[in-house]
Amino acid sequence: xxxxxxxxxxxxxxxxxxxxxxxxxxxxxxxxxxxxxxxxxxxxxxxxxxxxxxxxxxxxxxxxxxxxxxxxxxxxxxxxxxxxxxxxxxxxxxxxxxxxxxxxxxxxxxxxxxxxxxxxxxxxxxxxxxxxxxxxxxxxxxxxxxxxxxxxxxxxxxxxxxxxxxxxx
Amino acid sequence: xxxxxxxxxxxxxxxxxxxxxxxxxxxxxxxxxxxxxxxxxxxxxxxxxxxxxxxxxxxxxxxxxxxxxxxxxxxxxxxxxxxxxxxxxxxxxxxxxxxxxxxxxxxxxxxxxxxxxxxxxxxxxxxxxxxxxxxxxxxxxxxxxxxx
Numbered sequence: 352x353x354x355x356x357x358x359x360x361x362x363x364x365x366x367x368x369x370x371x372x373x374x375x376x377x378x379x380x381x382x383x384x385x386x387x388x389x390x391x392x393x394x395x396x397x398x399x400x401x402x403x404x405x406x407x408x409x410x411x412x413x414x415x416x417x418x419x420x421x422x423x424x425x426x427x428x429x430x431x432x433x434x435x436x437x438x439x440x441x442x443x444x445x446x447x448x449x450x451x452x453x454x455x456x457x458x459x460x461x462x463x464x465x466x467x468x469x470x471x472x473x474x475x476x477x478x479x480x481x482x483x484x485x486x487x488x489x490x491x492x493x494x495x496x497x498x499x500x501x502x503x504x505x506x507x508x509x510x511x512x513x514x515x516x517x518x519x520x
Numbered sequence: 521x522x523x524x525x526x527x528x529x530x531x532x533x534x535x536x537x538x539x540x541x542x543x544x545x546x547x548x549x550x551x552x553x554x555x556x557x558x559x560x561x562x563x564x565x566x567x568x569x570x571x572x573x574x575x576x577x578x579x580x581x582x583x584x585x586x587x588x589x590x591x592x593x594x595x596x597x598x599x600x601x602x603x604x605x606x607x608x609x610x611x612x613x614x615x616x617x618x619x620x621x622x623x624x625x626x627x628x629x630x631x632x633x634x635x636x637x638x639x640x641x642x643x644x645x646x647x648x649x650x651x652x653x654x655x656x657x658x659x660x661x662x663x664x665x666x667x668x
Binding site for chain 2: 354357358361362365366368369370373383386387390391394453454455456457458476477478479481496497498500501504505507508511512515
C-alpha cells in the first residue's frame with residue numbers, strides 16, 4: 352500500500368475523526384493534534400489496514416481510545432481546564448444572534464453529557480452512522496447504544512426547554 | 521410533512537428508535553425553517569448537528585512525524601551523554617587513584633626519612649662515644665709510653 356492508496360482510503364473520514372476528537376477533547380488544537388497523531392498511527396500500521404473490512408470504524412474506535420488516553424493523561428487535564436470557557440468559532444451561524452446562541456447552547460449541553468453519550472450522539476446525530484457501525488466503534492451492545500442515545504437526546508431536549516423557560520414561566 | 525407525523529417521529533427519535541431515513545426526514549423538517557413553536561428546541565438541536573458536520577480538518581496530514589528526527593537526535597545525544605559520563609567517571613577514578621598513590625608514597629617517604637634520621641642521630645651518638653673511647657685509649661697509651 353503506497354501513500355496515495357492510503358490517502359484514498361483514509362481521507363474520506365478525516366473530518367469525522369477530527370470532529371469526534373474535538374467533541375471529546377473540546378479544544379480545536381488538541382483535536383488537530385489527535386487527528387494528526389491518529390493518521391500517523393494508521394500509516395504506520397498500513398500493512399494491517401488492508402485486512403480490515405471497515406477501516407473507518409476501526410479508525411473511529413482508535414480515535415475514541417486515543418482521546419480517552421489523552422483525557423486521562425495529566426497534560427490533557429490541564430488543557431481542558433484552560434479551554435473550559437472556550438468559544439465555538441467555526442460553527443457560528445449567520446442567522447440572528449439569539450438563534451446562534453441557542454445552537455451554541457446545544458454544544459455546551461453536549462459538552463456536559465457523559466463521555467459515552469457524547470460519543471454516541473456525535474456518531475449518530477452528527478455523523479449519521481447506523482447502529483451496527485456505532486456498536487462496533489464503541490464496542491457496546493445495540494440496546495446499550497440505544498439507551499445511551501435516547502438518554503442523551505432527552506437530556507439535551509429537557510435542558511434546552513429549561514433554559515428557554517428560565518424567567519418566563 | 522404533517523405535524524402529527526413529525527410528532528410521532530419525534531417520540532421515536534427520543535427513544536432512539538428512528539432509522540437514519542426517518543432522522544433525515546426530521547432533519548429536513550427542522551432545518552428548513554417553518555417549525556411549529558412547541559417543537560422549537562428540536563430546531564436548535566438539528567441545526568447544531570448540521571452545522572457541526574460542516575466543520576472540517578483543514579491542516580494537511582503529515583505521514584512522517586515532524587518531530588521524529590528530533591527524538592532520534594535526542595536518542596543519540598543521550599547515548600553520547602552517557603558515554604561521556606562513563607568516560608569522565610572512569611578518568612576521575614583513575615586520577616583519584618593516582619592521587620591516593622601519591623599521598624601514600626609521600627607518607628611512606630616521610631616515615632622512611634624519619635626512621636633514617638633516627639638511625640643517623642643514634643649512629644652519631646655511637647660515633648661520639650667511640651671517639652671519646654679513642655681519646656681515652658690514646659691518653660692511656662701515652663701514659664703507658666711515658667712510664668716505660
